[in-house]
Amino acid sequence: MDLFDALALLGGLSLFLFGMGVMGQALERRAGDRLRSLLARLTSGRAAGLLTGLAVTAVIQSSSAATVMVVGFVNSGLMTLRQAVNVIMGANIGTTVTAWLLSLSGIDGGSVWLRLLKPASFTPALAFAGVILYMFCKSGKKKDTGTVLLGFATLMTGMEAMSGAVAGLRDIPAFQQLFILFKNPALGVLAGAVLTAVIQSSSASVGILQALAVTGQVSYGAAIPIIMGQNIGTCATAMLSSVGAGKNAKRAALVHLSFNVIGAGVWLTVFCAVRAAFRPAFLDGPASLPGIAAAHSVFNILCTLFMLPLAGALERLVIRAIPDAARPEAPPELDERLLTAPPVALERCREVAGDMAGAAAAALKGALAALGNGPTPDLAASIRAEEERTDHYEDILGSYLVKLSARQIGEADSAEAAKLLKVIGDFERIADHAVNLLESAEEMGGKKLRFTGAAEGELAVLCAAVSEIADLSLAAFLDGDQDAAAAVEPLEQVIDHLKDELRTRHILRLQRGGCTIGAGFTWSDLLTDLERTADHCSNIAGCAAAPADGMELHQSLRGRRDGGGDFSGRFQAYQLKYALGPPGGQ
Numbered sequence: 167m168d169l170f171d172a173l174a175l176l177g178g179l180s181l182f183l184f185g186m187g188v189m190g191q192a193l194e195r196r197a198g199d200r201l202r203s204l205l206a207r208l209t210s211g212r213a214a215g216l217l218t219g220l221a222v223t224a225v226i227q228s229s230s231a232a233t234v235m236v237v238g239f240v241n242s243g244l245m246t247l248r249q250a251v252n253v254i255m256g257a258n259i260g261t262t263v264t265a266w267l268l269s270l271s272g273i274d275g276g277s278v279w280l281r282l283l284k285p286a287s288f289t290p291a292l293a294f295a296g297v298i299l300y301m302f303c304k305s306g307k308k309k310d311t312g313t314v315l316l317g318f319a320t321l322m323t324g325m326e327a328m329s330g331a332v333a334g335l336r337d338i339p340a341f342q343q344l345f346i347l348f349k350n351p352a353l354g355v356l357a358g359a360v361l362t363a364v365i366q367s368s369s370a371s372v373g374i375l376q377a378l379a380v381t382g383q384v385s386y387g388a389a390i391p392i393i394m395g396q397n398i399g400t401c402a403t404a405m406l407s408s409v410g411a412g413k414n415a416k417r418a419a420l421v422h423l424s425f426n427v428i429g430a431g432v433w434l435t436v437f438c439a440v441r442a443a444f445r446p447a448f449l450d451g452p453a454s455l456p457g458i459a460a461a462h463s464v465f466n467i468l469c470t471l472f473m474l475p476l477a478g479a480l481e482r483l484v485i486r487a488i489p490d491a492a493r494p495e496a497p498p499e500l501d502e503r504l505l506t507a508p509p510v511a512l513e514r515c516r517e518v519a520g521d522m523a524g525a526a527a528a529a530l531k532g533a534l535a536a537l538g539n540g541p542t543p544d545l546a547a548s549i550r551a552e553e554e555r556t557d558h559y560e561d562i563l564g565s566y567l568v569k570l571s572a573r574q575i576g577e578a579d580s581a582e583a584a585k586l587l588k589v590i591g592d593f594e595r596i597a598d599h600a601v602n603l604l605e606s607a608e609e610m611g612g613k614k615l616r617f618t619g620a621a622e623g624e625l626a627v628l629c630a631a632v633s634e635i636a637d638l639s640l641a642a643f644l645d646g647d648q649d650a651a652a653a654v655e656p657l658e659q660v661i662d663h664l665k666d667e668l669r670t671r672h673i674l675r676l677q678r679g680g681c682t683i684g685a686g687f688t689w690s691d692l693l694t695d696l697e698r699t700a701d702h703c704s705n706i707a708g709c710a711a712a713p714a715d716g717m718e719l720h721q722s723l724r725g726r727r728d729g730g731g732d733f734s735g736r737f738q739a740y741q742l743k744y745a746l747g748p749p750g751g752q
Contacts, residue, residue: 219256358395
């Protein structure tokens with residue numbers, strides 16, 4: 167093996183790792199909705215958790231990424247530790263799919279059909295199809311499919327390059343001695359663990375082992391301990407991701423480590439005992455690529471079969487190792503570990519935005535109650551607390567959504583993230599207006615100001631309309647209620663007319679001497695805050711009603727206004743519902 171072979175090996179390894187990363191990310195985007203629904207159906211049942219972990223890992227082609235996701239779910243309170251145990255076990259089986267795909271490089275034979283199964287035969291066709299889809303299709307899903315094909319083609323090309331570069335090692339005595347040394351099970355486990363911890367992917371390290379196997383110097387006796395060590399090394403990613411996380415997240419990472427260490431310890435003991443007692447001849451024979459894939463699968467399945475009945479004991483073990491604190495920890499609203507699964511992170515953002523919507527609605531309802539009945543100290547404190555919650559939610563959601571949008575996500579997810587960025591600003595402003603309404607009510611009480619009876623009746627009508635539009639926009643956002651979304655815009659137009667009419671009637675009362683200047687200033691502030699609250703409700707409903715293709719908000723609102731008889735009929739109905747009495751009176 168000369169300098170040029172070493173450069174070819176380095177290039178092949180780079181292509182292999184890059185292709186694996188690109189393919190995994192594209193598969194994750196392509197499977198976005200299905201990944202989200204898989205995790206949404208997760209139950210505490212062993213079989214459901216096991217199959218979920220297997221399926222998710224098989225889809226995204228990385229047990230490390232799947233386990234980091236699990237750590238994030240547990241840290242956010244989206245998954246219990248018992249569920250995490252089962253999912254992690256399934257992830258260890260799901261990661262073996264990659265080794266079987268890579269074993270296609272080892273197919274040998276003169277038959278045309280066998281030659282067609284070799285990556286060197288079909289990879290160029292996949293790469294060409296991937297380029298066509300990626301460069302000439304506008305659909306995000308088709309582009310992602312193209313990226314998957316290109317990533318797989320790059321991965322297999324890198325595998326072929328590595329195999330070709332290391333072929334000359336078969337004649338080097340030092341290389342032969344190295345793998346004779348690895349027949350020592352302890353050294354083999356250590357080598358596999360270190361290599362996998364460095365590249366943070368057991369699938370990639372198994373692929374490297376398969377590439378080395380083409381030299382014919384890697385025996386099954388050396389390969390099996392290395393595979394066991396690779397399972398331990400892959401825990402490094404999850405352990406690192408748990409740094410700074412809550413106790414449950416640390417426990418989930420420790421579950422992953424304990425599962426793999428115990429499994430490797432038990433089956434390494436069995437392996438050594440069998441080798442010492444029976445000395446199987448196949449252990450000294452050269453390992454093939456499919457043979458390494460089979461050993462990888464069998465080992466992970468055996469580990470799962472052994473540990474699955476002990477899941478409860480494993481859970482108790484990690485709880486004892488990391489005991490509960492005196493004060494229970496509150497899970498974070500948003501965990502950055504979930505960014506490894508953008509569809510799931512986006513769903514979590516929507517849940518937190520729902521909490522923000524509830525806080526904004528509570529602040530507004532409290533402020534309307536304060537206008538009607540007068541502000542009490544407890545009510546005022548509650549309104550201000552809800553407003554502070556919305557400020558907090560806007561800060562964390564805004565930062566998180568910006569980080570999420572910077573990742574490669576699908577078109578639908580990108581449009582959804584943009585909608586959420588818009589609506590959180592509207593919810594925050596609604597809470598701000600709620601505090602403004604509270605301050606106006608407090609000012610009225612502090613200065614002993616009073617509205618006329620007619621003015622109080624008119625204000626009650628406007629407050630009722632604003633309360634209803636808030637309910638409608640909340641239903642549109644939280645429940646996707648399109649009928650409620652369609653009702654918001656005509657009601658917002660009625661509120662605009664009400665505000666103009668109430669301003670005009672106030673001027674008439676001033677001219678007649680029926681209202682004071684001081685009360686008039688407060689009246690004007692109230693009308694402005696109530697009307698702007700309705701505007702923000704309209705924005706929220708517009709975002710909820712806009713299709714997933716990213717239609718602009720104003721385009722959506724214009725469509726509602728130009729909706730013909732439906733809009734006109736609703737508008738007239740709301741005009742009748744919130745009709746003011748005849749002007750006059752004090």
